Amino acid sequence: MSAISVRWACKVFGEGHSRIVALDKVCLDIDDGEFVTLVGASGCGKSTLLRMLAGLETHTSGEIEAGGQSVVAPGADRAMVFQDYSLYPWLTVIENIKFPRQLAVHTRDCTSADVETASGRADALLCAMGLSGVTNAYPPQLSGGMQQRVAIARALMARPKILLMDEPFGALDAQTREVMHDLILHVSKLEGCTVVFVTHDVDEAIYLGRRVVLMAPRPGRVDSVYDVPLPRERALAMKHSPEFLALRFRILERIRDTSGMRTDLELLQRLSQQAVPI
Amino acid sequence: MKSGTWKIRGWLSQRSYWTLAAIGLAVPLVAWTALSLSDSVNHVFLPGPLDVVRRLATWFSEDRLLDDIGISTFRVVAGWSLSALVALPLGLMIGNFRVVQALLEPLTDFVRYMPAVAFIPLVMLWIGIDEGAKVAIIFIGTFFQMVLMVAEDVRRVPMAQIEAAQTMGATRWEIIEKVIIPSAKPALLDTLRITMGWAWTYLVVAELVAANSGLGYSIVKAQRFLQTDKIFAGIILIGAIGLATDQAFRFVRRLAFPYLYVRG
Numbered sequence: 150m151s152a153i154s155v156r157w158a159c160k161v162f163g164e165g166h167s168r169i170v171a172l173d174k175v176c177l178d179i180d181d182g183e184f185v186t187l188v189g190a191s192g193c194g195k196s197t198l199l200r201m202l203a204g205l206e207t208h209t210s211g212e213i214e215a216g217g218q219s220v221v222a223p224g225a226d227r228a229m230v231f232q233d234y235s236l237y238p239w240l241t242v243i244e245n246i247k248f249p250r251q252l253a254v255h256t257r258d259c260t261s262a263d264v265e266t267a268s269g270r271a272d273a274l275l276c277a278m279g280l281s282g283v284t285n286a287y288p289p290q291l292s293g294g295m296q297q298r299v300a301i302a303r304a305l306m307a308r309p310k311i312l313l314m315d316e317p318f319g320a321l322d323a324q325t326r327e328v329m330h331d332l333i334l335h336v337s338k339l340e341g342c343t344v345v346f347v348t349h350d351v352d353e354a355i356y357l358g359r360r361v362v363l364m365a366p367r368p369g370r371v372d373s374v375y376d377v378p379l380p381r382e383r384a385l386a387m388k389h390s391p392e393f394l395a396l397r398f399r400i401l402e403r404i405r406d407t408s409g410m411r412t413d414l415e416l417l418q419r420l421s422q423q424a425v426p427i
Numbered sequence: 428m429k430s431g432t433w434k435i436r437g438w439l440s441q442r443s444y445w446t447l448a449a450i451g452l453a454v455p456l457v458a459w460t461a462l463s464l465s466d467s468v469n470h471v472f473l474p475g476p477l478d479v480v481r482r483l484a485t486w487f488s489e490d491r492l493l494d495d496i497g498i499s500t501f502r503v504v505a506g507w508s509l510s511a512l513v514a515l516p517l518g519l520m521i522g523n524f525r526v527v528q529a530l531l532e533p534l535t536d537f538v539r540y541m542p543a544v545a546f547i548p549l550v551m552l553w554i555g556i557d558e559g560a561k562v563a564i565i566f567i568g569t570f571f572q573m574v575l576m577v578a579e580d581v582r583r584v585p586m587a588q589i590e591a592a593q594t595m596g597a598t599r600w601e602i603i604e605k606v607i608i609p610s611a612k613p614a615l616l617d618t619l620r621i622t623m624g625w626a627w628t629y630l631v632v633a634e635l636v637a638a639n640s641g642l643g644y645s646i647v648k649a650q651r652f653l654q655t656d657k658i659f660a661g662i663i664l665i666g667a668i669g670l671a672t673d674q675a676f677r678f679v680r681r682l683a684f685p686y687l688y689v690r691g
Contacts, residue, residue: 203590203593203594204593204594205590205593205594223590223593223594223596224594224596225594225595225596227594228594228595229590229591229594231587231590231591232587233587234585234587234588235585235587235588235590235591236588236591237588237606237609237610238610238686238687239609239610239612239684239686248592248595248605249595249596251601251605252592252595252596252597252598252601252605253598253601254596254597254598255596286689287685287686287689289686289687289689289690290689290690300591303591303595304591304594304595307595307596313594
C-alpha cells in the first residue's frame with residue numbers, strides 16, 4: 150500500500166499578473182516505510198510539495214492522499230522537521246521532545262499507563278538521538294547539529310506514520326551532516342516510518358534515498374525518478390562506489406539541463422575562449 | 428580598554444561598562460554644579476544641585492512629597508495597567524488574525540497620531556475631573572502604541588515554531604496558548620517596560636486636569652511661582668522613578684526567562 154499518493158497536484162501562487170505556477174501536474178507514489186528524497190535546483194517547488202504533503206500549503210487542484218486519507222490540513226500522522234528555528238527555546242531538550250504530550254490529540258483517552266509509556270519513549274528517543282547528556286539544556290545552548298537531533302526526536306515522539314524533512318541539515322557543516330545522515334537512516338529504520346526528505350545536495354539525496362525524485366523549475370514539476378542502486382544498509386564508503394558516482398553524475402547533468410544553468414555555462418565558456426580583456 | 432573597543436558591536440568588560448556609565452552620569456552633574464557655582468547664570472534660571480537637594484528635603488518634610496509620589500505612581504500604573512489589560516488581548520488578536528488586523532490596525536495607526544493633550548477637554552467633558560480623567564489621559568497616551576507593539580511582538584514569533592506545532596497536531600488555540608504566547612513573552616515584557624516609560628512622560632499632561640497633588644502637578648505649580656529648583660526636583664524624581672522601574676523590569680526578565688541568559 151502506498152503511504153503517500155499525489156495525483157495531478159498543482160499549486161498556483163497569486164493571481165492575475167503575479168500568478169506563478171509553483172507546481173504543475175505532479176504525480177508521485179511513495180510506499181509505506183520508503184525513504185524518498187526530493188532534489189532539484191531552487192525554485193523547482195520541492196519544498197512546496199513537501200509543505201503540501203504536510204498540509205501547511207493547500208494544493209490548487211489535483212489530489213493528495215496520506216495513509217488513504219485526503220490531505221486537507223496538517224495532522225499528527227505527518228510530522229515535519231524544519232531547517233531552522235522550530236525548537237521552543239523556553240523549553241529544555243526533554244520538554245521540547247515531550248511537547249506533543251501537551252496536545253489534546255495525543256492525550257485524549259489517555260491512561261496513566263500511556264503516560265508512563267510516553268515518558269519511556271521520550272527517554273528512548275533521547276538515547277537513540279545521542280542527547281542523554283543534554284537532557285535539561287535549553288536549545289540555544291546546543292550546536293546546530295544537536296538542535297536538529299532534538300527537532301527530529303520531537304517529530305518522532307508521537308509515532309507519526311510519515312516524517313517530512315525540509316532541508317533539515319542544510320545549515321550544518323559537512324562533518325556533522327555525515328553523522329546526521331547515518332543517524333537518520335538508523336532511526337527511520339528503527340521507527341519504520343515513511344520519510345520524504347527535501348535537499349539541494351545530490352550526494353545527500355542519493356546516500357539517504359531509496360529513490361531520488363528529481364524536480365525541475367519553471368514550472369515546478371517532477372522531472373524524473375531514480376532508483377538508487379545501493380544496498381539498503383548504507384555505509385560511508387559507498388559514496389565512492391562507481392554506482393554512486395555514476396548516478397550522481399547523471400542527476401547533476403539532468404539538473405543542469407533542466408534548471409537553465411546550461412546557458413550560463415555556455416556563456417562562461419564562450420567568454421573564456423574569446424579571452425578578451427573585459 | 429584594548430584595541431577592538433571601537434569595533435562595530437564590539438565587546439566591553441563589565442568594569443569598563445560601569446565606569447563609563449558612571450562618567451556619563453557624573454559629567455552633566457559636574458558641569459551643572461560648575462555652571463551654577465560660577466555665578467554666570469542667574470539662580471532663578473539654573474538652580475544648583477544643592478538648591479535642588481534642599482528643595483527636595485523641604486518638599487519631603489513640609490510639603491508631603493511622598494503623597495505626591497504615591498498619587499502620581501498610582502495614576503501612571505492605573506493608566507498603564509488598564510491599557511495593558513486591553514492592549515494585550517487585542518494585540519494578540521491583531522497579530523494572529525489578518526481579519527482583525529485589517530479591521531483594527533489602520534484605525535489604531537490613525538488614532539495614535541492624535542496628540543493625547545488635545546483630548547484633555549473631551550476627557551473632562553466625558554469623564555469629569557476626578558482621578559478617572561488623569562488615568563484616562565495616560566491610557567490614551569499609551570494604549571494605541573501598546574496595541575501595535577504587542578501585535579508586532581506576536582507577529583515576530585518564528586513561523587517554523589508555529590508550523591512545527593501544526594504538524595504535531597496542535598489546534599489553533601493550543602498554538603496560541605502553548606507556542607505563540609510563551610514565545611512572545613520576553614518581547615511582550617519589553618513592550619510593557621517601554622510603554623511604562625511613556626506612561627510616565629504623560630504624567631505632567633495628565634495632571635494638568637484639575638489636579639491638586641502629584642509630581643506633575645507640583646512641577647506645573649512650581650512654574651507659576653518661578654520655583655525652578657522645585658521643577659528640577661520634580662523632573663529628576665520622575666527620571667529616578669522611571670530608571671528604578673526599568674531596572675525592576677529587567678530584573679524580572681532575568682528571573683522569568685532564564686533560557687535567554689544561558690550560553691553553552
